[in-house]
Amino acid sequence: xxxxxxxxxxxxxxxxxxxxxxxxxxxxxxxxxxxxxxxxxxxxxxxxxxxxxxxxxxxxxxxxxxxxxxxxxxxxxxxxxxxxxxxxxxxxxxxxxxxxxxxxxxxxxxxxxxxxxxxxxxxxxxxxxxxxxxxxxxxxxxxxxxxxxxxxxxxxxxxxxxxxxxxxxxxxxxxxxxxxxxxxxxxxxxxxxxxxxxxxxxxxxxxxxxxxxxxxxxxxxxxxxxxxxxxxxxxxxxxxxxxxxxxxxxxxxxxxxxxxxxxxxxxxxxxxxxxxxxxxxxxxxxxxxxxxxxxxxxxxxxxxxxxxxxxxxxxx
Amino acid sequence: xxxxxxxxxxxxxxxxxxxxxxxxxxxxxxxxxxxxxxxxxxxxxxxxxxxxxxxxxxxxxxxxxxxxxxxxxxxxxxxxxxxxxxxxxxxxxxxxxxxxxxxxxxxxxxxxxxxxxxxxxxxxxxxxxxxxxxxxxxxxxxxxxxxxxxxxxxxxxxxxxxxxxxxxxxxxxxxxxxxxxxxxxxxxxxxxxxxxxxxxxxxxxxxxxxxxxxxxxxxxxxxxxxxxxxxxxxxxxxxxxxxxxxxxxxxxxxxxxxxxxxxxxxxxxxxxxxxxxxxxxxxxxxxxxxxxxxxxxxxxxxxxxxxxxxxxxxxxxxxxxxxxxxxxxxxxxxxxxxxxxxxxxxxxxxxxxxxxxxxxxxxxxxxxxxxxxxxxxxxxxxxxxxxxxxxxxxxxxxxxxxxxxxxxxxxxxxxxxxxxxxxx
Numbered sequence: 060x061x062x063x064x065x066x067x068x069x070x071x072x073x074x075x076x077x078x079x080x081x082x083x084x085x086x087x088x089x090x091x092x093x094x095x096x097x098x099x100x101x102x103x104x105x106x107x108x109x110x111x112x113x114x115x116x117x118x119x120x121x122x123x124x125x126x127x128x129x130x131x132x133x134x135x136x137x138x139x140x141x142x143x144x145x146x147x148x149x150x151x152x153x154x155x156x157x158x159x160x161x162x163x164x165x166x167x168x169x170x171x172x173x174x175x176x177x178x179x180x181x182x183x184x185x186x187x188x189x190x191x192x193x194x195x196x197x198x199x200x201x202x203x204x205x206x207x208x209x210x211x212x213x214x215x216x217x218x219x220x221x222x223x224x225x226x227x228x229x230x231x232x233x234x235x236x237x238x239x240x241x242x243x244x245x246x247x248x249x250x251x252x253x254x255x256x257x258x259x260x261x262x263x264x265x266x267x268x269x270x271x272x273x274x275x276x277x278x279x280x281x282x283x284x285x286x287x288x289x290x291x292x293x294x295x296x297x298x299x300x301x302x303x304x305x306x307x308x309x310x311x312x313x314x315x316x317x318x319x320x321x322x323x324x325x326x327x328x329x330x331x332x333x334x335x336x337x338x339x340x341x342x343x344x345x346x347x348x349x350x351x352x353x354x355x356x357x358x359x360x361x362x363x364x365x366x367x368x369x370x371x372x373x374x375x
Numbered sequence: 376x377x378x379x380x381x382x383x384x385x386x387x388x389x390x391x392x393x394x395x396x397x398x399x400x401x402x403x404x405x406x407x408x409x410x411x412x413x414x415x416x417x418x419x420x421x422x423x424x425x426x427x428x429x430x431x432x433x434x435x436x437x438x439x440x441x442x443x444x445x446x447x448x449x450x451x452x453x454x455x456x457x458x459x460x461x462x463x464x465x466x467x468x469x470x471x472x473x474x475x476x477x478x479x480x481x482x483x484x485x486x487x488x489x490x491x492x493x494x495x496x497x498x499x500x501x502x503x504x505x506x507x508x509x510x511x512x513x514x515x516x517x518x519x520x521x522x523x524x525x526x527x528x529x530x531x532x533x534x535x536x537x538x539x540x541x542x543x544x545x546x547x548x549x550x551x552x553x554x555x556x557x558x559x560x561x562x563x564x565x566x567x568x569x570x571x572x573x574x575x576x577x578x579x580x581x582x583x584x585x586x587x588x589x590x591x592x593x594x595x596x597x598x599x600x601x602x603x604x605x606x607x608x609x610x611x612x613x614x615x616x617x618x619x620x621x622x623x624x625x626x627x628x629x630x631x632x633x634x635x636x637x638x639x640x641x642x643x644x645x646x647x648x649x650x651x652x653x654x655x656x657x658x659x660x661x662x663x664x665x666x667x668x669x670x671x672x673x674x675x676x677x678x679x680x681x682x683x684x685x686x687x688x689x690x691x692x693x694x695x696x697x698x699x700x701x702x703x704x705x706x707x708x709x710x711x712x713x714x715x716x717x718x719x720x721x722x723x724x725x726x727x728x729x730x731x732x733x734x735x736x737x738x739x740x741x742x743x744x745x746x747x748x749x750x751x752x753x754x755x756x757x758x759x760x761x762x763x764x765x766x767x768x769x770x771x772x773x774x775x776x777x778x779x780x781x782x783x784x785x786x787x788x789x790x791x792x793x794x795x796x797x798x799x
Contacts, residue, residue, distance in 0.1 A: 122459035124480040322773035
């Protein structure tokens with residue numbers, strides 16, 4: 060291998076560097092300059108605000124008044140705040156309710172859409188993306204009307220079956236379910252297409268061989284589709300965890316813009332709580348502390364996810 | 376070679392430029408020290424464009440950049456962000472409930488006495504002015520309107536329930552809130568349908584605004600937990616919930632909007648600024664509504680103020696606008712156009728105001744009804760957390776009404792939540 064290395068990449072002898080001229084040095088910077096635009100923008104809009112959040116979290120920070128350094132007080136206050144734990148529990152509940160069905164549904168759909176004998180496959184594959192490209196606000200308006208206690212289509216149908224009406228917005232489980240349905244509905248198409256793209260790389264022969272060997276659809280799904288999708292399943296689990304911990308728009312809109320998302324904060328997620336403290340109460344310091352906590356949770360969840368997913372891979 | 380080395384640098388420079396220009400959103404708009412232009416932020420839905428148009432018609436040389444930011448809360452949030460370091464407007468409309476937070480930090484705004492607010496402050500209701508005056512005496516806002524209170528009711532539904540329909544007799548049905556609840560029970564017994572849209576906003580919010588002291592005493596101490604007047608308003612709301620007269624629809628929610636035109640509730644407490652919403656949401660019910668007096672006498676809900684941020688580029692033009700458009704006769708004409716109630720008591724006896732009737736509400740004399748609700752008003756002190764405290768009390772009541780919270784412990788839960796929220 061070393062023989063194929065271009066000779067100019069062999070380190071020059073010490074002391075001759077300067078005599079070789081400035082140009083190669085500048086040239087060696089060129090790749091950095093090409094990647095610089097992203098990192099400059101990331102630094103300004105990503106890293107700086109991010110570090111600043113940590114800094115602000117140490118203050119009693121009134122955006123239009125005084126800023127007093129209070130050390131870790133915001134964090135001790137947060138850990139003793141029932142609203143914080145309530146928001147955490149809501150977030151986890153909504154995340155579980157939305158992610159698990161969403162990924163399971165996407166797996167099944169991808170398996171079916173990949174089927175060789177499916178007619179109009181392209182049409183079905185394209186329509187998967189429709190929920191994803193629909194604006195969240197539009198989604199929420201439609202779902203809020205469907206799920207309304209008194210005038211919603213769903214409760215009207217349930218009425219025929221002799222059950223209900225259920226109040227999906229004002230009850231804890233109902234609001235979690237409603238938000239989870241909206242999140243899952245929006246993302247399952249995207250996830251399906253990710254799975255499908257991966258499945259396309261699996262040679263058809265494998266499925267054909269399985270059919271010849273007498274394996275049915277379900278067996279093919281379990282023994283071919285899922286194993287070949289492992290890397291992308293891990294990827295979607297991690298990304299939907301990160302997304303699920305940051306759910307914001309859906310709960311905000313189903314409660315009509317009320318930052319507590321209901322009288323007993325029954326659907327207030329962590330990002331909504333963060334926003335309420337920061338921009339509703341103007342407590343930037345406390346809001347930043349919640350932001351830091353959210354960040355830590357996302358990192359921890361991503362690591363746990365990754366470890367679990369890779370363990371599953373190792374065991375099988 | 377030259378090209379190869381300069382290109383990345385140029386790219387870098389372009390990126391930096393893009394970054395810098397992206398840093399200051401909204402910095403393209405006018406102002407810029409031009410004495411004939413100013414930026415004005417308002418909340419949407421209260422038709423400030425009409426005032427602006429009138430002003431620029433009279434003063435064609437002035438350019439007003441009006442931005443309707445959003446709801447009152449969104450406007451206050453945008454203003455906070457702007458004050459914290461963005462580009463501020465020259466003039467901003469702040470809703471009464473949001474004002475105390477800004478009043479705590481008066482250094483962010485021009486003390487309007489610098490422009491002569493002292494000379495005109497006598498034109499406005501004393502207690503309204505007091506709510507825009509900071510501890511050190513700085514006046515940071517001039518009031519544009521007040522709420523005033525009334526009860527909007529459906530005459531056709533009242534008739535069907537065997538209740539009187541003319542506004543005098545209806546007002547006589549409920550001199551007190553307990554009479555209001557009793558009337559509601561009569562209505563429900565006769566029709567089997569809910570009487571009022573919801574208890575927390577239509578009963579509690581009204582009653583708690585009819586007190587002499589609310590969540591703070593006159594010295595500014597938080598007394599929400601010990602104030603018997605607040606407790607009485609809360610208990611009244613619990614009685615109303617217990618009487619089962621409510622449609623349990625949160626104000627302005629999807630269900631509330633859907634139920635309004637269908638007549639699924641017969642009464643809704645309506646401060647003057649809400650009349651526009653009723654007209655907009657239920658245009659087909661025109662003529663079926665009327666307005667009666669609020670139980671329990673005088674009270675106020677809502678109202679807004681115009682303020683000038685300290686870093687405004689053209690405060691003089693903004694002040695000229697305030698002074699002219701908020702003069703008593705202009706507030707009167709704005710009322711005749713839009714229906715927001717003046718804050719200038721000298722026009723309360725004006726024949727035009729007293730004669731103003733509203734066909735949508737069966738020709739109700741809205742000027743007379745709403746000014747009546749203000750005249751006997753006892754002003755109370757608003758503190759920095761007035762809005763938060765009010766929201767937590769409201770939440771506790773919504774919890775009892777809609778999600779099955781235990782009424783026996785509702786008060787304690789509310790007080791506990793307030794303590795967590797405001798830390799005292």
